[in-house]
Every structure is written in C-alpha cells, then in structure tokens.
Amino acid sequence: xxxxxxxxxxxxxxxxxxxxxxxxxxxxxxxxxxxxxxxxxxxxxxxxxxxxxxxxxxxxxxxxxxxxxxxxxxxxxxxxxxxxxxxxxxxxxxxxxxxxxxxxxxxxxxxxxxxxxxxxxxxxxxxxxxxxxxxxxxxxxxxxxxxxxxxxxxxxxxxxxxxxxxxxxxxxxxxxxxxxxxxxxxxxxxxxxxxxxxxxxxxxxxxxxxxxxxxxxxxxxxxxxxxxxxxxxxxxxxxxxxxxxxxxxxxxxxxxxxxxxxxxxxxxxxxxxxxxxxxxxxxxxxxxxxxxxxxxxxxxxxxxxxxxxxxxxxxxxxxxxxxxxx
Amino acid sequence: xxxxxxxxxxxxxxxxxxxxxxxxxxxxxxxxxxxxxxxxxxxxxxxxxxxxxxxxxxxxxxxxxxxxxxxxxxxxxxxxxxxxxxxxxxxxxxxxxxxxxxxxxxxxxxxxxxxxxxxxxxxxxxxxxxxxxxxxxxxxxxxxxxxxxxxxxxxxxxxxxxxxxxxxxxxxxxxxxxxxxxxxxxxxxxxxxxxxxxxxxxxxxxxxxxxxxxxxxxxxxxxxxxxxxxxxxxxxxxxxxxxxxxxxxxxxxxxxxxxxxxxxxxxxxxxxxxxxxxxxxxxxxxxxxxxxxxxxxxxxxxxxxxxxxxxxxxxxxxxxxxxxxxxxxxxxxxxxxxxxxxxxxxxxxxxxxxxxxxxxxx
Numbered sequence: 001x002x003x004x005x006x007x008x009x010x011x012x013x014x015x016x017x018x019x020x021x022x023x024x025x026x027x028x029x030x031x032x033x034x035x036x037x038x039x040x041x042x043x044x045x046x047x048x049x050x051x052x053x054x055x056x057x058x059x060x061x062x063x064x065x066x067x068x069x070x071x072x073x074x075x076x077x078x079x080x081x082x083x084x085x086x087x088x089x090x091x092x093x094x095x096x097x098x099x100x101x102x103x104x105x106x107x108x109x110x111x112x113x114x115x116x117x118x119x120x121x122x123x124x125x126x127x128x129x130x131x132x133x134x135x136x137x138x139x140x141x142x143x144x145x146x147x148x149x150x151x152x153x154x155x156x157x158x159x160x161x162x163x164x165x166x167x168x169x170x171x172x173x174x175x176x177x178x179x180x181x182x183x184x185x186x187x188x189x190x191x192x193x194x195x196x197x198x199x200x201x202x203x204x205x206x207x208x209x210x211x212x213x214x215x216x217x218x219x220x221x222x223x224x225x226x227x228x229x230x231x232x233x234x235x236x237x238x239x240x241x242x243x244x245x246x247x248x249x250x251x252x253x254x255x256x257x258x259x260x261x262x263x264x265x266x267x268x269x270x271x272x273x274x275x276x277x278x279x280x281x282x283x284x285x286x287x288x289x290x291x292x293x294x295x296x297x298x299x300x301x302x303x304x305x306x307x308x309x310x311x312x313x314x315x316x317x318x319x320x321x322x323x324x325x326x
Numbered sequence: 327x328x329x330x331x332x333x334x335x336x337x338x339x340x341x342x343x344x345x346x347x348x349x350x351x352x353x354x355x356x357x358x359x360x361x362x363x364x365x366x367x368x369x370x371x372x373x374x375x376x377x378x379x380x381x382x383x384x385x386x387x388x389x390x391x392x393x394x395x396x397x398x399x400x401x402x403x404x405x406x407x408x409x410x411x412x413x414x415x416x417x418x419x420x421x422x423x424x425x426x427x428x429x430x431x432x433x434x435x436x437x438x439x440x441x442x443x444x445x446x447x448x449x450x451x452x453x454x455x456x457x458x459x460x461x462x463x464x465x466x467x468x469x470x471x472x473x474x475x476x477x478x479x480x481x482x483x484x485x486x487x488x489x490x491x492x493x494x495x496x497x498x499x500x501x502x503x504x505x506x507x508x509x510x511x512x513x514x515x516x517x518x519x520x521x522x523x524x525x526x527x528x529x530x531x532x533x534x535x536x537x538x539x540x541x542x543x544x545x546x547x548x549x550x551x552x553x554x555x556x557x558x559x560x561x562x563x564x565x566x567x568x569x570x571x572x573x574x575x576x577x578x579x580x581x582x583x584x585x586x587x588x589x590x591x592x593x594x595x596x597x598x599x600x601x602x603x604x605x606x607x608x609x610x611x612x613x614x615x616x617x618x619x620x621x622x623x624x625x626x627x628x629x630x631x632x633x634x635x636x637x638x639x640x641x642x643x644x645x646x647x648x649x650x651x652x653x654x655x656x657x658x659x660x661x662x663x664x665x666x667x668x669x670x671x672x673x674x675x676x677x678x679x680x681x682x683x684x685x686x687x688x
Binding site for chain 1: 386390391392442445446447448449450452453454456457458460461464465468592596599603643646647651652654655657658659661662665666669
C-alpha cells in the first residue's frame with residue numbers, strides 16, 4: 001500500500017490545526033470534511049470504476065445523484081406526513097427505506113442511461129463526452145418536468161438532528177453517521193473486490209479487458225452491472241448530500257459532477273482507494289479553506305488538484321492499465 | 327486570388343457556396359434590407375457566434391479535444407471591454423486596453439490549463455476545463471465590485487459608435503436615413519467577424535493545422551514522426567481562447583452591457599457545441615451555416631413551444647414537457663440525436679453529396 005497520499009491527508013489536517021488554532025473548531029471542521037468526503041466518495045466510486053473498466057467517461061453521472069435525492073425527498077415527505085417514525089431507531093428504518101428507494105430508482109435510471117445513451121458510443125471519447133453531456137442536460141430537464149424547478153428541502157427526522165457533545169467537542173449526529181456509513185460502504189466494496197469472484201473480474205477487467213474476455217467472461221455484462229451499481233451508489237450519495245445540505249435543486253447533479261471529476265482526477269481514474277482519498281482530501285480542504293480563506297474557497301479544489309497533478313500526473317493511485325493513453 | 331483569401335479551402339459544394347454567399351451578402355446588407363433594431367441584433371449575434379463557434383471548432387474539429395471553458399474566454403473578452411470602458415470612460419483607448427488585457431488573461435489561463443491537463447490524457451482537458459469554468463462563473467458573480475455581480479455592467483462606448491453620431495446623410499433620401507454610429511459599429515463588427523473567420527480558416531489550413539489534424543487522427547503516430555503533441559494541442563487551445571475572447575468583446579461592444587448570464591452561462595456552452603455539430607465538425611464553414619440555422623431556429627422554436635404549450639396545457643405531463651421553460655430539454659434531445667445521426671453536420675452532408683455526384687459522373 002502506498003502511504004504517501006495518506007500522509008498528505010494527515011499533513012493537511014495537522015497544518016490546518018496549526019492555522020485554525022482552536023482544536024474544537026478544527027475538530028468540527030474535520031468531522032464536516034470527513035462526512036463530505038465520504039458522501040463524495042459514494043457518488044464518485046461508480047464513475048471511476050466505469051472509466052477504469054470500459055474507458056467510458058460519463059459526464060451525465062450527476063443525474064443519478066439528483067434522482068436519488070429527489071426520490072428520497074418525495075418518499076420522506078410522504079412518510080413524515082403519515083407520521084411514521086419518531087424514535088431514533090424507527091427513524092433509522094425510515095431513512096433506510098428512503099435510501100433503498102433512491103438506490104433502486106437511480107439504478108434503474110442508470111440502466112436506461114447505459115442502454116440508451118452510453119452503449120452506442122463505446123470507444124469514442126469525443127462522442128462519449130458529447131452524448132453524455134447531452135444526457136446530463138436531458139436528465140436535469142426531465143427532473144424539472146417531474147419535480148418542478150424550485151428548490152426543495154430534504155430534512156432529517158427530528159431524532160437525527162442536533163449534535164452529540166463528547167468531552168466539550170460537539171459533533172453533529174448526522175455527520176458522524178455519514179462518516180460511519182461511508183466507511184461501511186467502502187469496507188463492503190473492498191470486501192467485494194478482494195473476496196468475491198465478481199470483484200476479482202472487475203479488478204482484472206480494469207487491468208486488462210481483453211485478457212478477461214479471452215477467458216470467456218462477458219465484460220460488457222460486467223460493465224452494465226458496475227454501471228448500475230455505480231448509479232445506485234450515486235443515488236445513495238445524492239440522498240446523503242441532500243440531507244447534508246438540507247436542500248436540493250435539479251442542478252445539484254451538475255454541480256456535484258464537477259466536484260466528483262476533481263475527486264477522481266486526484267485519485268487516479270479507475271482507482272477506488274484513490275477515489276476515497278481524493279474525496280476525503282477535497283472534503284477536508286473545502287471545509288478548512290472555507291473557514292480560513294472564504295474568498296478562495298471557489299478555487300481551493302482546483303488548487304488541490306493542480307498541486308496533486310504536479311506531484312503525480314496520473315493521480316494519487318495511478319491505475320496500471322494495459323491500455324494506452326488517449 | 328479568391329482561393330488565396332479562402333486559404334485554398336473552398337466550400338467544395340456548389341450549394342454550400344451559394345448559401346455562404348447569400349449569408350455573406352445578407353449580413354453585409356442587413357442594415358438596409360432588415361432595418362429594424364431586432365433584426366440587426368440577430369445579425370450581430372450570428373456574427374459573434376460565427377467567431378465563437380469557429381474558434382471552438384479549432385479544438386473540437388481539428389484537434390479532437392473538447393473544452394468546456396470556451397464561454398469563460400467569451401466572458402473574459404466581454405468583461406475586458408465592459409470593465410475597461412466603465413473605469414476609463416468611453417474612449418477608444420479603453421476598448422483597446424480592455425481587449426488587450428482580456429486577451430492576456432485568456433492566454434494565461436488557457437496556457438496553464440493546457441499544460442496541466444493535456445500532459446496526461448485528452449479527457450482530463452474536458453473535465454478540468456469544466457471545473458475551471460464553473461469556478462470562474464461563481465467568481466465573476468461574487469466579485470461584484472469588479473464585475474457588477476449578477477447585475478453585470480452597463481457602459482458607454484466612444485461617441486463615434488453611438489446611434490446619435492451621424493457621419494453623413496445619404497443623398498436622395500429622407501432626413502432620418504444616414505450613416506450613423508450604430509451602422510459604423512455594425513460594420514466594425516462585420517469586418518472583425520470576416521477577418522477572424524478568414525484567419526481561423528487560414529490557421530486550420532496551414533502546416534500547423536495539418537499537424538493538428540494528424541494528432542487528431544493518430545496521436546501516437548504524430549508523436550512518433552517527431553511532433554510535440556502537447557505543444558501543438560496547447561497552442562491550439564491558446565488560439566481558440568484568443569478568438570473566443572474577441573467574440574466576447576464583439577458582443578459586449580454591441581450590447582454595451584455584460585453580465586454572467588449573457589456570456590458565461592453553461593447554456594451558451596451547449597449552444598456552441600450544438601452549433602458546431604449542426605454546422606459540421608472540422609469544417610470552419612460549418613460555423614457560419616450552423617450559427618444562422620441555430621439562431622434563427624432558436625427564435626422560431628421558442629414561439630413554437632409557446633403555442634404548443636397552449637394546445638397541450640390541458641394534458642398534465644405533456645404541457646410541462648412542452649413548456650418554453652423546458653427549451654433546454656429539447657436542445658439536449660436535439661444534441662444527442664445530432665451526435666448519433668448527423669455527426670458530419672450540414673457542411674459535411676453537402677460536401678459528401680457533391681463527392682458522390684462527381685464520382686457518378688466519372
């Protein structure tokens with residue numbers, strides 16, 4: 001395992017501690033940053049795998065984020081109105097139901113998107129970028145047709161709001177939960193990749209697509225599975241992001257898309273650990289810079305990306321691929 | 327002589343040549359044939375988009391990379407004129423200084439982006455330009471002391487370009503008719519547009535342009551022959567940014583206003599890509615035909631949607647699908663369809679037809 005990227009994350013956290021001064025403020029920012037990073041990772045993991053596996057760059061990935069958030073908002077609205085939940089754990093069940101619903105709908109949307117839009121332009125980057133950008137616009141507009149173009153609120157259940165106070169440091173419950181959830185999803189993904197056959201095939205496919213095909217596996221089927229799973233995860237990420245920001249708009253997907261691109265460029269296209277590191281890096285730096293130098297926050301992410309690319313032009317965890325660059 | 331002006335890259339289709347000539351004459355005589363201000367504004371918008379789209383085609387069509395920051399340079403050009411004119415007053419120096427600073431800023435940003443992103447893979451370029459353009463758009467809205475924020479900047483031009491300034495009256499006509507500053511402004515933009523178009527045509531047909539095409543077709547082979555791929559792509563990105571900046575300056579001069587929605591919005595970016603596709607990727611002539619078709623259709627299609635909405639208002643979902651607010655939806659559909667089924671564009675189609683006819687005659 002390459003330790004240098006992790007050392008950078010820790011170094012950034014420590015330098016910020018020195019700059020911010022107050023440990024309590026720093027911890028609040030760090031927790032917010034980690035939570036944001038985990039959510040970004042959820043949304044980005046599918047995109048980076050899809051690229052690694054099939055060399056497909058999907059500019060429309062953001063749609064699934066928005067779909068996940070809007071499905072959850074509608075469903076949670078009904079459930080709250082019906083008076084469901086109330087306690088911490090019953091609310092957890094409600095959130096789980098919403099999460100499953102957004103993952104299913106986003107997964108289905110992902111399947112349609114793959115069949116209708118992406119499938120026809122394999123192997124042609126230029127057309128892929130154009131067609132998926134077109135898909136993004138159509139997706140955003142259809143979202144507006146269905147849910148309207150006004151901003152909607154996406155609220156946590158009562159019992160999940162507020163913060164926990166541990167040894168004088170207050171941390172919002174939801175942010176802690178987001179960190180834990182992100183870690184669980186990453187653990188599950190790591191387990192899938194290292195312990196299951198499908199994970200093995202995906203890893204092998206990222207390394208050398210033709211070799212896997214020559215062993216008799218259909219990489220295109222595998223690809224559809226990854227695409228749908230990635231869309232579902234993006235939908236889940238959308239729900240989490242919506243709850244994090246507490247409001248959602250039809251354009252949120254396009255806005256997050258940009259953050260996610262930065263994340264996967266930093267991480268190295270095709271690398272899942274890279275996406276996690278990149279997401280945490282972006283989450284932390286966004287929060288630290290937003291606190292220390294609010295005016296520079298717009299360019300903080302791009303600045304981090306530029307610095308990383310100077311150091312490692314292929315991203316933090318370059319994916320060794322048999323394919324050429326193009 | 328004529329062939330030299332067109333850089334030995336003639337339209338290569340009689341129909342195309344006729345259409346282009348008609349558009350040229352139409353734009354040249356627009357102030358007299360369509361004397362309303364609205365028609366003139368459409369004509370100016372067409373000229374601005376010709377430069378903007380042609381400069382985008384240097385990248386998309388001839389270099390084979392997609393930039394999503396094209397509207398950023400467009401905006402820089404417009405802001406350069408607007409900020410310089412409002413700070414230094416309505417003088418010609420202000421226009422020149424504004425344009426010069428804008429060109430410098432554009433070149434600087436384009437150069438930095440190109441060096442960082444094109445070094446690795448061409449797809450990075452698209453992603454990074456998208457990120458930078460989004461950040462720039464937010465920045466332009468935030469720095470309200472400088473850019474006027476969301477409201478934008480309204481400014482005045484040198485009086486020689488204003489409608490009140492009269493150069494001379496035409497003989498044998500009423501007192502209202504005459505060559506005034508507004509017409510001077512129109513012909514200034516017309517000359518700039520023609521000059522930029524011919525320069526871009528010259529660039530893509532130069533030895534430099536040929537190398538770009540070689541890189542587009544086969545990057546490895548071009549590198550193997552000994553061309554520095556990164557350098558050529560970076561210079562192409564730079565040139566494209568320069569002409570986009572000029573297009574932005576043209577628009578600002580005509581409108582005497584600039585704001586984020588006018589030049590920086592992502593919708594304009596989509597318009598530019600779509601016009602390039604419709605006109606024909608990799609044919610600079612496509613920018614002319616594409617701009618005319620698109621901008622005329624844009625006005626027309628919005629009206630069509632408006633009337634369609636009135637008819638379908640009773641059907642719940644259909645009414646919302648056909649609402650004029652959903653203009654972008656149909657643009658997106660058109661966009662995807664044109665990538666699938668119309669990837670050679672109008673100019674490509676016309677040229678292909680001519681080629682087929684010539685072949686069947688032989």
